Every structure is written in structure tokens, then in C-alpha cells.
Amino acid sequence: MRQQRSASALALGLCAIAMLAGCPGGKVAPGGGGDSYSPYPPPYPTYDSGLPPGVDGSINPPPPSCSQPATISGKVFAPNGTDPVPNASVSVRTTPPDPFPAQVACELCSNNNTAGALMQIKSGFDGSFSLSGVCPGNVQIVLQNGRFRRVLPLAVTAGATIALPPDQTRLPRRNAERDPSDSVPKIAVATGDYDQMECVLKRMGLDDDQIEIFDATSHYGAPPTGPSFSQLLADLNRMKQYSVIFINCGNAIGSLLAQPQVRTNVGEYVRSGGRLYVTDLSYDWIEQIPELASALDFEPGPSAPTQPEPMGAASVGAGGLIVDATVKDQQLAQWLGLFPGAIANGRTRIEHFSEGWAMMHQATTNTKVWVEGQVNGQGIFGVRPLTVTFNFNNCGKILFSSYHTASTGYGNPYGPTPGLPLSQRCSQQPLSPQERILEYLIFDIANCVRPIQ
Known part of the structure; x- marks a missing residue:
């Protein structure tokens, strides 16, 4: 009770x-x-694409032009390789994406991962995507959901139809799992x-x-499971x-809300x-x-x-x-x-x-x-x-x-x-x-x- x-x-x-x-x-x-x-x-109420008026968000920027383009398709999955991820950004690049900043930042979808992208599309409700008009050459396919990011180097041949398997299109389980730019x-x-x-x-x-x-509970007398959550809340940086x-239900730290600095830090x-x-x-x-x-x-x-x-x-x-x-x-x-x-x-x-x-x-x-x-x-x-x-x-x-x-x-x-x-x-x-x-x-x-x- x-x-x-x-x-x-x-x-x-x-x-x-x-x-x-x-x-x-x-x-x-x-x-x-x-x-x-x-x-x-x-x-x-629904979310809009975050893109400027007149841009449908399906491909941004427009794809390059070449005589024998390839098509690349697949599904974005969670790190477990089975659960589809909708609304993930899938882009084609020739250079690695910039590293994420060390701290949180205002990351708007209208600015999401477009710098240096040859083309970009969002995954469907079932995680599926299809990139058409990809020019041959050595490219990087970047699958990204927030700061979940998988970078997949790929050699694209002229006119190829490439279906990527789930193990390649799942998001990483850890930082730098396969590529230095892989991120969670x-x-x-x-x-x-x-x-x-x-x-x-x-x-x-x-x-x-x-x-x-971070430990924030009594655990009914069990030992702590990690560093104290109160220490984290006291340090905004x-x-x-x-x-x-994440703040799970049923913690023992509600008294910290009496501290003005803690409330300020959370806000x-x-x-x-x-x-x-x-x-x-x-x-x-x-x-x-x-x-x-x-x-x-x-x-x-x-x-x-x-x-x-x-x-x-x-x-x-x-x-x-x-x-x-x-x-x-x-x-x-x-x-x-x-x-x-x-x-x-x-x-x-x-x-x-x-x-x-x-x-x-x-x-x-x-x-x-x-x-x-x-x-x-x-x-x-x-x-x-x-x-x-x-x-x-x-x-x-x-x-x-x-x-x-x-x-x-x-x-x-x-x-x-x-x-x-x-x-x-x-x-x-x-x-x-x-x-x-x-x-x-x-x-x-x-x-x-x-x-x-």
C-alpha cells in the first residue's frame, strides 16, 4: 500500500x-x-514537420542528379533490432555528421541533420524508408532519432537497388558501436x-x-543501486x-523540491x-x-x-x-x-x-x-x-x-x-x-x- x-x-x-x-x-x-x-x-493537436512552409519534409534538400541513380531502402529499428522506429531521419552524406554537443541544446526538426546531407527522408510508422535518386559512389547512410544515431558507410553502384538488413539499420546499443559517429x-x-x-x-x-x-528510493531497506539522484539535481552543469x-514513480526525494536551487535547476x-x-x-x-x-x-x-x-x-x-x-x-x-x-x-x-x-x-x-x-x-x-x-x-x-x-x-x-x-x-x-x-x-x-x- x-x-x-x-x-x-x-x-x-x-x-x-x-x-x-x-x-x-x-x-x-x-x-x-x-x-x-x-x-x-x-x-x-498534432505535431507539424518543423520545416518551412512549402517544404513537405519527404526529401530535404532535393536529391542530386545523376544518370544511373540507385535506390536504398530498409527499416529503422530500435537497438534490439526488432521494434520499428517511426519519424527517424534517414539521410545520405559524403562526410560524417558533426558530433553532438556535450550538453543539451535546442534541437529543432527544421535544423535536424541537414547540413552536409545530399538528401533526407523520415521513416514511416513502421520504420520503413526508401531513398531514390542516390548517385553512385562511397556514401554514408545516417539513421538518426534525436541523439540516437547510426552511421553506415556504403558503396553505392550505378542503378543498384539496395535493401538494407535490420542489423544494419538498427540504432546503436552503445556509443561508437560500429562507427566512431554512432551515438546513443x-x-x-x-x-x-x-x-x-x-x-x-x-x-x-x-x-x-x-x-x-541514480538512487532515489528506499527500496524497502535494500542497498542503494547507484549514486544519489540528489547529487545530480544539485549540479545543473x-x-x-x-x-x-527519467524519474520513476515512487521515489523518496520529494523533500528536495523544497530547495529553490533544485526547482531552478530542473526548470x-x-x-x-x-x-x-x-x-x-x-x-x-x-x-x-x-x-x-x-x-x-x-x-x-x-x-x-x-x-x-x-x-x-x-x-x-x-x-x-x-x-x-x-x-x-x-x-x-x-x-x-x-x-x-x-x-x-x-x-x-x-x-x-x-x-x-x-x-x-x-x-x-x-x-x-x-x-x-x-x-x-x-x-x-x-x-x-x-x-x-x-x-x-x-x-x-x-x-x-x-x-x-x-x-x-x-x-x-x-x-x-x-x-x-x-x-x-x-x-x-x-x-x-x-x-x-x-x-x-x-x-x-x-x-x-x-x-x-
């Missing part, structure tokens, strides 16, 4: 600080009670007693040592070295281009950061846009729910359809809700709702967002999900043993439908920034 966090003098103090700090934008707070949420009418994003994971996003990363195919684990920071990390991936009870790492709080309105009920609610106030969800959730994004629905049993008629099964899970009230118009469903808890009944993302200042990205991995984490008596290598403590079973969604959104949040329409 989770311990409910209550409103305290600390939380009230944070609210007062947030009121003084202020933030841009605002929450949509149309009065009402527990069942007042009304999803935005279609068409739902630098990832930090704060452990949680009720979630294990690190295991989704592992099952996507990343090597253990590419996933840096070190935070900026990580492309994505500045995202402002600088960092990605923040937060699940369930760790939602206060969004709600208590004034710059981020305005994008989401958590239960209970509507609240003022610049005033975070008391810590833990949204932990109202009923336990044991099995939700027949609606997938709001067409491409996500198509992608889930590639995995048997993951989706049917636009709906997917979301479960493993424990008593007191964190419930959203509604999202603003600038927030992308990926999944929503009929839920209840403490007198609240109705359709609520379950998974959302939003951009911050068109530079950083934030994801929040009310559900998480199928395993309940270290709090599960049948769960893994803390401290073991990921390859030993993470399940080898196929990902569940909700874990598939979280996998898809890892690639989405890691990718370049596209404005929300």
Missing part, C-alpha cells in the same frame, strides 16, 4: 513561492467537479519503488552501461550532460533543451516547478495556472482499474498495430493501477494527449488524460504518464532484486501494451522538437 502524501506547511510554502515566481501561459480551468473534464474536440543519448534514470523505466530501455536493446542509474532524465534543464520523463507519483517534479506547472492541471479539480497544488494532492486514483483507453494519435495507433494484441479498434488496455495513483484533471491546448480513458477515484469519475507530452519554450520536452511499467517495481515482493545488472533483474517477457506506448514515447521525446499545432 502506498503512503499518501498530504498537504503540509512545506507544500503550502512551495505554492507561495510559485505564486511569486509566476510562469508563462496558463492552465485551462473551466470550473466543475470530478466529471467536468471534456476532451478538446477534434481535430486533435546520455540517459539518467532515478529509481522508483513502483516503476522501472530502465527495464523498458534495456528491453529496447541498450547496453546496461548506457543507462546511468552535470544535469545538462544528460539528454533525457533550467528543460529550458536548455533537456527531456524530462516522469511517471505517476513523481508528478510533483512537474507540478512544483513553476515554469512547467501551467501545462498540466492535476486533480483534485481545476487550479490556478501559476499556483502548484499541495504535494501529493493528485494521488486520488482508485486501485485495481483496468482501463479500455483511447489512443488519440493516429501514428501511435498504427505503430501499436504492429504488435499482436496491443490495440483493437483504437483502444488499448491499461492496468496495474495501485491505490492513490496520480490523476490529471486536464491538459492545456499546447499539450499533446496521447492516451485517455474512463477512470475514477475519491468521488472523481470521467475521462482523463493518461499520457501527455509538451514542449517547453520549443526547446525542452516533458512527458507525464499516470501509468507505468507492468511490474510494480521494488515495492513488488515478486519483483526484481535491487543492485543486480539490468540483464538479470528486468523481465524478458514481451512488452505489455502500456509498455509499448512508453517505448514509443521514449523515441518521441528523444527526437528533435516539432511545434505543437
Whole structure:
């Protein structure tokens, strides 16, 4: 049983600080009670290509001209070589791409990997791509999703039709895996007693040592699993070295939010281009950061846009729910359809809700709702967002999900043993439908920034 966090003098103090700090934008707070949420009418917000008007984004820049061009096709896969990656950039180059900067940066899709590219295309929902008009010669095929990057040297002969096998078109499992320019994003994971996003990363195919684990939980008396997450939060320059920071559900570090420097560091990390991936009870790492709080309105009920609610106030969800959730994004629905049993008629099964899970009230118009469903808890009944993302200042990205991995984490008596290598403590079973969604959104949040329409 989770311990409910209550409103305290600390939380009230944070609210007062947030009121003084202020933030841009605002929450949509149309009065009402527990069942007042009304999803935005279609068409739902979607991401644009990030390209200038008049450019369709299929090939950018235009392909070179030659008398006997070749065609190169394949599918972009996750590092495991089996899970397709949509919206990846596939380009043809004659010189290696520039190295990524040592810290996070504003990486817009409109500027993504085009310098020095002879042509460029995006992978489809199933990871597929086809590059036509490739002139013969020695080239480099660059497969990129955010800071996941595979560089494939290729000798192209005149008029050839080249079908690249999955082992060549999967993203790398580690930096410099086959080519010095191969890259994976630098990832930090704060452990949680009720979630294990690190295991989704592992099952996507990343090597253990590419996933840096920071201890943020009690582990029910078990030894720490890595360096303290509090040390990372105290050092903004070190935070900026990580492309994505995951904060699992059920951590023991909420008291750090009382420290102004920690709140400032988290906000500045995202402002600088960092990605923040937060699940369930760790939602206060969004709600208590004034710059981020305005994008989401958590239960209970509507609240003022610049005033975070008391810590833990949204932990109202009923336990044991099995939700027949609606997938709001067409491409996500198509992608889930590639995995048997993951989706049917636009709906997917979301479960493993424990008593007191964190419930959203509604999202603003600038927030992308990926999944929503009929839920209840403490007198609240109705359709609520379950998974959302939003951009911050068109530079950083934030994801929040009310559900998480199928395993309940270290709090599960049948769960893994803390401290073991990921390859030993993470399940080898196929990902569940909700874990598939979280996998898809890892690639989405890691990718370049596209404005929300």
C-alpha cells in the first residue's frame, strides 16, 4: 500500500513561492467537479514537420542528379533490432555528421541533420524508408532519432537497388558501436519503488552501461543501486550532460523540491533543451516547478495556472482499474498495430493501477494527449488524460504518464532484486501494451522538437 502524501506547511510554502515566481501561459480551468473534464474536440493537436512552409519534409534538400541513380531502402529499428522506429531521419552524406554537443541544446526538426546531407527522408510508422535518386559512389547512410544515431558507410553502384538488413539499420546499443559517429543519448534514470523505466530501455536493446542509474528510493531497506539522484539535481552543469532524465514513480526525494536551487535547476534543464520523463507519483517534479506547472492541471479539480497544488494532492486514483483507453494519435495507433494484441479498434488496455495513483484533471491546448480513458477515484469519475507530452519554450520536452511499467517495481515482493545488472533483474517477457506506448514515447521525446499545432 502506498503512503499518501498530504498537504503540509512545506507544500503550502512551495505554492507561495510559485505564486511569486509566476510562469508563462496558463492552465485551462473551466470550473466543475470530478466529471467536468471534456476532451478538446477534434481535430486533435498534432505535431507539424518543423520545416518551412512549402517544404513537405519527404526529401530535404532535393536529391542530386545523376544518370544511373540507385535506390536504398530498409527499416529503422530500435537497438534490439526488432521494434520499428517511426519519424527517424534517414539521410545520405559524403562526410560524417558533426558530433553532438556535450550538453543539451535546442534541437529543432527544421535544423535536424541537414547540413552536409545530399538528401533526407523520415521513416514511416513502421520504420520503413526508401531513398531514390542516390548517385553512385562511397556514401554514408545516417539513421538518426534525436541523439540516437547510426552511421553506415556504403558503396553505392550505378542503378543498384539496395535493401538494407535490420542489423544494419538498427540504432546503436552503445556509443561508437560500429562507427566512431554512432551515438546513443546520455540517459539518467532515478529509481522508483513502483516503476522501472530502465527495464523498458534495456528491453529496447541498450547496453546496461548506457543507462546511468541514480538512487532515489528506499527500496524497502535494500542497498542503494547507484549514486544519489540528489547529487545530480544539485549540479545543473552535470544535469545538462544528460539528454533525457527519467524519474520513476515512487521515489523518496520529494523533500528536495523544497530547495529553490533544485526547482531552478530542473526548470533550467528543460529550458536548455533537456527531456524530462516522469511517471505517476513523481508528478510533483512537474507540478512544483513553476515554469512547467501551467501545462498540466492535476486533480483534485481545476487550479490556478501559476499556483502548484499541495504535494501529493493528485494521488486520488482508485486501485485495481483496468482501463479500455483511447489512443488519440493516429501514428501511435498504427505503430501499436504492429504488435499482436496491443490495440483493437483504437483502444488499448491499461492496468496495474495501485491505490492513490496520480490523476490529471486536464491538459492545456499546447499539450499533446496521447492516451485517455474512463477512470475514477475519491468521488472523481470521467475521462482523463493518461499520457501527455509538451514542449517547453520549443526547446525542452516533458512527458507525464499516470501509468507505468507492468511490474510494480521494488515495492513488488515478486519483483526484481535491487543492485543486480539490468540483464538479470528486468523481465524478458514481451512488452505489455502500456509498455509499448512508453517505448514509443521514449523515441518521441528523444527526437528533435516539432511545434505543437
